[in-house]
Amino acid sequence: METKTAKLLDGKALASQIHQELTTKIQELQTQIARPPGLAVLMVGDNPASAAYVRNKEKACQLVGIASYGQHFPQDTTQAELEAVIHELNQDSRVDGILVQLPLPSHLDAVALLHEIHPDKDADGLHAVNLGRLVRGEPGLRSCTPFGVMRLLQEYNIPLRGKQAVVVGRSILVGKPMALMLLAADATVTIAHSHTQNLGAIAKNADILIAATGIPGMITGDMVKPGAVVVDVGINRITDSQGKSRLVGDVDFDSVAPVADYLTPVPGGVGPMTVAILLQNTVKSYQKSQE
Numbered sequence: 001m002e003t004k005t006a007k008l009l010d011g012k013a014l015a016s017q018i019h020q021e022l023t024t025k026i027q028e029l030q031t032q033i034a035r036p037p038g039l040a041v042l043m044v045g046d047n048p049a050s051a052a053y054v055r056n057k058e059k060a061c062q063l064v065g066i067a068s069y070g071q072h073f074p075q076d077t078t079q080a081e082l083e084a085v086i087h088e089l090n091q092d093s094r095v096d097g098i099l100v101q102l103p104l105p106s107h108l109d110a111v112a113l114l115h116e117i118h119p120d121k122d123a124d125g126l127h128a129v130n131l132g133r134l135v136r137g138e139p140g141l142r143s144c145t146p147f148g149v150m151r152l153l154q155e156y157n158i159p160l161r162g163k164q165a166v167v168v169g170r171s172i173l174v175g176k177p178m179a180l181m182l183l184a185a186d187a188t189v190t191i192a193h194s195h196t197q198n199l200g201a202i203a204k205n206a207d208i209l210i211a212a213t214g215i216p217g218m219i220t221g222d223m224v225k226p227g228a229v230v231v232d233v234g235i236n237r238i239t240d241s242q243g244k245s246r247l248v249g250d251v252d253f254d255s256v257a258p259v260a261d262y263l264t265p266v267p268g269g270v271g272p273m274t275v276a277i278l279l280q281n282t283v284k285s286y287q288k289s290q291e
C-alpha cells in the first residue's frame with residue numbers, strides 16, 4: 001500500500017516567480033524613475049549565519065535589478081554611529097529600503113535602531129508604525145516572513161476564512177504579525193508560546209498550523225490534525241548523528257508528512273519567500289517615492 005504524504009508548498013518556486021515579476025516591474029518603472037530601486041542592508045559583527053543571509057539578500061537584489069547600498073560594521077560599532085548611518089540613509093534619495101540584520105551584538109538596542117528607520121523605508125515591516133498599520137488593517141509595509149507565508153498559502157488556494165489557525169511562537173518578527181494576518185483573513189486564531197499548556201491538543205485542533213519557535217523538530221505527527229496545512233517557519237542548524245551540519249525546521253518532517261495535506265520544506269519553503277517579500281517591499285517603496 002502506498003503511504004500518503006503531504007503536498008509540498010514550494011516557496012523556492014514561488015519566490016523565483018516573484019523575482020521574475022519584480023524584474024519586469026522594475027524595468028517598466030525605471031523608464032519613469034531615472035534610477036534603480038535601492039536597498040541598504042546593515043550588518044554589525046561577524047555572525048556567520050547573518051553574513052549568509054545578507055549575501056543571499058544582496059544576490060537576490062542583483063538578480064531583479066535592485067541596487068545594494070549595504071554596509072558592514074565592526075562588532076564594536078556604537079548605537080550613535082549606527083543611528084547616524086540610518087539618518088543619512090533616510091535622506092538618501094537612491095535608497096528605498098533600509099534593513100538592520102538581526103541579531104545585533106548585545107551592547108546595541110535593536111528596537112531603538114529599528115525605530116530610527118523612516119517607516120516608508122522600513123523594508124522589513126518591523127517599525128511600530130507599520131506594525132500598527134497591520135493591527136488597524138491599514139495598508140503599509142508588512143513583515144516579510146509572515147507576509148511570505150500568506151502569499152504561499154494564497155498561491156496554493158488554501159482557504160483561511162472560518163478555519164482554525166494555530167500559531168506556535170509569539171515573536172514580533174514572526175508569531176504576532178503572523179497571527180494578525182491570519183485574523184485579517186478571517187481565520188480563528190490561537191497563539192501558543194512557551195507557557196502554553198497542552199500544546200499537542202491545541203495544535204491538533206488546527207486546520208492551519210504555523211510553527212515559529214526555533215526548536216528543531218518540536219511539532220511531531222501526533223500533534224497534527226489529519227489533513228492540516230503545516231507551515232514550518234523554523235530555520236535551525238543542527239549537527240546530525242553522522243556529525244554533519246544541516247538545516248532543519250521546527251517541524252519533524254518525517255512524522256508530519258504522512259499526516260498533513262500540505263507542508264513547507266526546510267530549506268525551500270518559507271525562507272525564500274521572506275527574501276522575495278523583502279524585495280517586493282523595496283519595490284513598493286520605490287514606486288511610492290515617485291507618487
Ligand SMILES: NC(=O)c1ccc[n+]([C@@H]2O[C@H](COP(=O)([O-])OP(=O)(O)OC[C@H]3O[C@@H](n4cnc5c(N)ncnc54)[C@H](OP(=O)(O)O)[C@@H]3O)[C@@H](O)[C@H]2O)c1
Nearest residue numbers: 145169170171174193194212213214233234235270271274
Ligand atoms: N524562514 C524565515 O525566513 C525565518 C525568518 C525569521 C525567523 N525564522 C526562524 O523561525 C524560528 C522562530 O524565530 P523567532 O525570531 O520568532 O524566534 P524567537 O524570537 O526566539 O521566538 C520564539 C517563540 O517561540 C516560543 N516558544 C519557545 N519554546 C516554546 C515551546 N516549547 N512551546 C511553544 N512555544 C515556544 C517563544 O515563546 P515565549 O514568547 O513564551 O518565549 C517565542 O514566542 C527560528 O527558527 C528562526 O530561525 C525563519
